[in-house]
Amino acid sequence: MRLGFIVERLLQLIPVLIGISLVVFLMMTLTPGDPVEIMLGDQLATAEQKESLRRDMGLDLPAAERFIRFVRNSLSGDFGRSFFHRRPVAEVIAERLPATIELTIVAMLIALAVAIPLGVLAAVRRGSLIDKAATVISLIGVSMPGFWLGIMLILLFAVHLGWMPVSGRIDYAFEVPRITGMILFDSLVQGRYAAFLNALHHILMPAVTLGLAMAALLMRVTRTSMIEVLQQDYIVFAEAKGLSRARVLVRHALKNALIPTVTVAALETGYLLGGNTIVEMVFGWPGLARVIVEGIYSRDFPLVQAGVLVIAVIYVTVNFAADVLYTLLNPRVKL
Amino acid sequence: MAMTTGADESTAAGLRELLKTARLLLLVCGIAIVAGVATGAEVRVGFTQDALTLDPANHRKRETETIIRNIYDGIMTQTSKSEVVPELAESVRQIDSLTYEATLRKGVKFHSGDEMTAEDVKFTFDRLTREKAMGGQTSPRQGLLGPLASTEAVDRYTVRFKLKEPWPVFPRMLPVQEIVSKKFVEKVGSDALATQANGTGPFKLVEWRRGDSIIMERFADYYGGAPAIPPTGAARVDRVIFKIIPENASRMAALMAGEVDIVNEVPVFAINTLERSGKAKVVKANGTRTFFIALNVTRPPFSDVRVRQAANHAVDKKLVIDRLLGNTATPVAGVLSPESFGSKPGLKEYAYDPNRAKKLLAEAGYAKGIDVTLDAEGAFKDQAEAIAAMLTKVGIRTKVQVWEGAVLTPIWRAEKKERDMYFNSWGSGALDPTGIFVPTLKTRDRGNTSGYSNAKVDKLLTAADTELDRNKRADMYHQAEKIVAEEAPWIFLWVPQDIYAVSNRLRGWAPGSDSRINLHRAYLAK
Numbered sequence: 001m002r003l004g005f006i007v008e009r010l011l012q013l014i015p016v017l018i019g020i021s022l023v024v025f026l027m028m029t030l031t032p033g034d035p036v037e038i039m040l041g042d043q044l045a046t047a048e049q050k051e052s053l054r055r056d057m058g059l060d061l062p063a064a065e066r067f068i069r070f071v072r073n074s075l076s077g078d079f080g081r082s083f084f085h086r087r088p089v090a091e092v093i094a095e096r097l098p099a100t101i102e103l104t105i106v107a108m109l110i111a112l113a114v115a116i117p118l119g120v121l122a123a124v125r126r127g128s129l130i131d132k133a134a135t136v137i138s139l140i141g142v143s144m145p146g147f148w149l150g151i152m153l154i155l156l157f158a159v160h161l162g163w164m165p166v167s168g169r170i171d172y173a174f175e176v177p178r179i180t181g182m183i184l185f186d187s188l189v190q191g192r193y194a195a196f197l198n199a200l201h202h203i204l205m206p207a208v209t210l211g212l213a214m215a216a217l218l219m220r221v222t223r224t225s226m227i228e229v230l231q232q233d234y235i236v237f238a239e240a241k242g243l244s245r246a247r248v249l250v251r252h253a254l255k256n257a258l259i260p261t262v263t264v265a266a267l268e269t270g271y272l273l274g275g276n277t278i279v280e281m282v283f284g285w286p287g288l289a290r291v292i293v294e295g296i297y298s299r300d301f302p303l304v305q306a307g308v309l310v311i312a313v314i315y316v317t318v319n320f321a322a323d324v325l326y327t328l329l330n331p332r333v334k335l
Numbered sequence: 336m337a338m339t340t341g342a343d344e345s346t347a348a349g350l351r352e353l354l355k356t357a358r359l360l361l362l363v364c365g366i367a368i369v370a371g372v373a374t375g376a377e378v379r380v381g382f383t384q385d386a387l388t389l390d391p392a393n394h395r396k397r398e399t400e401t402i403i404r405n406i407y408d409g410i411m412t413q414t415s416k417s418e419v420v421p422e423l424a425e426s427v428r429q430i431d432s433l434t435y436e437a438t439l440r441k442g443v444k445f446h447s448g449d450e451m452t453a454e455d456v457k458f459t460f461d462r463l464t465r466e467k468a469m470g471g472q473t474s475p476r477q478g479l480l481g482p483l484a485s486t487e488a489v490d491r492y493t494v495r496f497k498l499k500e501p502w503p504v505f506p507r508m509l510p511v512q513e514i515v516s517k518k519f520v521e522k523v524g525s526d527a528l529a530t531q532a533n534g535t536g537p538f539k540l541v542e543w544r545r546g547d548s549i550i551m552e553r554f555a556d557y558y559g560g561a562p563a564i565p566p567t568g569a570a571r572v573d574r575v576i577f578k579i580i581p582e583n584a585s586r587m588a589a590l591m592a593g594e595v596d597i598v599n600e601v602p603v604f605a606i607n608t609l610e611r612s613g614k615a616k617v618v619k620a621n622g623t624r625t626f627f628i629a630l631n632v633t634r635p636p637f638s639d640v641r642v643r644q645a646a647n648h649a650v651d652k653k654l655v656i657d658r659l660l661g662n663t664a665t666p667v668a669g670v671l672s673p674e675s676f677g678s679k680p681g682l683k684e685y686a687y688d689p690n691r692a693k694k695l696l697a698e699a700g701y702a703k704g705i706d707v708t709l710d711a712e713g714a715f716k717d718q719a720e721a722i723a724a725m726l727t728k729v730g731i732r733t734k735v736q737v738w739e740g741a742v743l744t745p746i747w748r749a750e751k752k753e754r755d756m757y758f759n760s761w762g763s764g765a766l767d768p769t770g771i772f773v774p775t776l777k778t779r780d781r782g783n784t785s786g787y788s789n790a791k792v793d794k795l796l797t798a799a800d801t802e803l804d805r806n807k808r809a810d811m812y813h814q815a816e817k818i819v820a821e822e823a824p825w826i827f828l829w830v831p832q833d834i835y836a837v838s839n840r841l842r843g844w845a846p847g848s849d850s851r852i853n854l855h856r857a858y859l860a861k
Contacts, residue, residue: 033739046478159591
């Protein structure tokens with residue numbers, strides 16, 4: 001991989017992020033609804049008190065100046081103060097982001113763990129009962145709304161069977177000193193295995209809910225691309241060489257068939273980060289998506305701007321990582 | 336196709352490698368299910384929203400107040416019947432029309448062990464009312480203390496509050512201001528109060544897991560709480576946890592699964608399921624929010640009082656309450672909740688009478704009917720639709736338009752009213768008319784969405800605001816409400832109840848109209 005490529009991609013990030021900031025800023029500024037009025041609600045406040053709150057929030061400045069300040073301060077990691085949480089936005093995001101990333105990673109792992117074997121199996125036994133069953137299951141997976149699936153899982157596994165917790169990240173009895181804020185990771189590296197298992201127990205239902213729809217999609221992609229690859233000459237050649245079936249499938253076919261899967265998985269990270277909102281609501285998962293949605297309703301401009309910006313950075317980074325992964329999967333891909 | 340036939344064994348071998356990860360995951364899940372956790376004597380609340388901050392002076396949110404109120408106490412508090420009674424004060428008396436004096440209890444300790452004194456109370460109220468008193472910010476709760484001009488510590492246990500003008504509601508506002516420790520705030524800094532707490536309440540903060548839960552433990556040196564709300568003494572459980580579960584169905588599920596003992600905001604559709612489960616009881620408290628449909632009186636057709644009266648006769652409130660609200664609301668004939676100070680029993684109610692409605696409409700010159708729009712927020716769409724259908728039946732052909740609250744509110748609070756009807760509500764936690772009657776019906780006041788203006792009503796409301804004789808004051812509100820009922824700037828609707836559900840083992844807690852969940856006296860049956 002060329003160093004130039006990395007630099008080029010990083011440079012491309014700058015206009016993308018400024019563009020995103022501008023769009024979010026404009027959307028929030030142009031949407032009717034005054035944060036001061038929302039905050040004070042029905043209650044008594046004089047015009048001077050409202051004005052003072054407006055000054056505190058920086059809303060007395062012209063929109064253009066607010067935007068320039070936001071961009072300038074963001075560069076130094078200062079996203080301003082949240083109107084409603086009444087403390088630095090960076091603090092609110094730092095608290096919530098690890099939960100969202102953790103859920104996204106686990107959901108993605110579940111999706112891949114389900115999708116790749118099923119996709120390969122369906123491709124290899126194309127037209128068989130397994131293939132048809134996988135098609136039907138993936139159709140159901142794609143069409144099932146996340147909130148419905150989540151609630152059904154809660155009713156079955158938490159209320160009726162009592163196996164799983166309804167909400168939260170870990171039981172109160174466990175304390176995991178923060179390293180990254182991702183409890184699974186933190187507990188594992190500190191050797192707190194009971195806490196790790198408890199956190200895993202909590203994350204399963206939300207991650208399955210989030211991962212299942214993606215698993216269905218990824219399975220379809222893997223299946224299609226696997227079928228295509230299996231018909232290539234080099235597979236026939238590999239088999240003719242006398243390589244074992246397993247080696248042909250995994251080393252030769254799957255490795256190449258995974259490129260579209262990786263692309264879709266990377267693109268879908270955006271869906272997962274956004275789709276988190278519903279899952280975070282249903283399972284009381286204390287993530288960033290939920291706090292951004294609450295911020296939208298309360299017109300918490302600094303929080304929404306910074307939150308969306310952070311998600312955008314993650315999205316762009318993941319897609320960059322996917323590009324790098326192509327080169328590993330297929331050395332012929334040159335970046 | 337040749338590649339996929341006759342190769343089953345080797346295919347399976349290939350897949351085995353791939354399935355390893357999945358199998359490992361399943362194994363780990365199995366172990367995780369067994370890893371349960373024992374709980375001590377603790378009450379858990381499944382609550383809709385996380386606290387925005389733990390600083391009692393830096394928010395305007397009821398949910399935040401509900402959580403904080405278990406850590407911090409106020410000079411006064413409120414019983415479940417909405418009476419204001421002393422808490423940290425032994426008494427609060429009025430010295431003259433502009434001065435109140437609070438005598439504090441002796442020996443009340445903050446969680447840090449320091450004694451609470453008049454200096455702390457003065458510091459708390461200065462922080463609430465003075466400009467930029469919170470590390471450069473002004474408290475958003477400043478407005479809740481109206482004309483409070485200054486707070487003085489007369490001696491170690493006496494505090495004097497000076498008002499700029501007479502304000503009879505002042506004692507009613509004291510239960511929503513919690514006392515902070517001067518020494519503690521000066522030590523940790525004003526901003527730190529957002530996440531650290533040192534109150535005088537029955538529970539100490541253990542940990543705030545943002546967005547997930549707030550964990551508190553019993554404060555052994557608690558002075559006991561308000562004597563008027565027995566039993567007094569330290570909290571009865573070791574630990575209290577507010578678990579944040581915003582989604583209704585999940586919150587109800589957590590109660591059914593035994594994960595929590597109290598849930599707030601039970602949706603009407605869940606009441607039967609919860610009650611039939613045998614695992615929980617539904618408990619209700621009368622709310623403090625009056626629902627109404629504001630009619631734009633500043634332009635036709637609702638500028639004609641007969642059309643407004645016709646609209647009131649057209650709506651069968653009892654049917655809506657029965658079918659859509661599960662009988663969890665009390666119909667009102669006027670502005671005030673039946674529990675509010677100044678509400679008058681026997682205020683004449685508009686009977687459901689579609690024929691009378693049609694007649695009034697015809698008299699107003701609209702025999703062929705009128706076309707109007709009813710604005711509503713998404714959450715109230717079904718109620719608005721039901722009312723629109725009833726209005727349409729008598730000739731007030733109503734179309735419902737659904738909006739987001741943050742967009743709709745400013746449209747209707749603007750001085751110039753350009754729309755027809757607004758499904759609206761207004762709450763007053765203090766249950767005093769000054770918090771609801773004045774803002775919604777005094778000429779050009781902040782919540783006067785119908786654009787109503789009546790000089791006599793204005794005069795009565797202004798006079799009542801500063802009248803110190805309770806009977807005279809109540810009478811002024813009676814007169815004003817009678818005029819408003821006759822002139823019908825609203826379709827008068829109902830006051831919904833707040834609905835909670837509790838586990839069968841919970842004892843010692845009942846909901847109040849202030850929507851607080853004070854857990855000082857709560858415990859679990861063995």
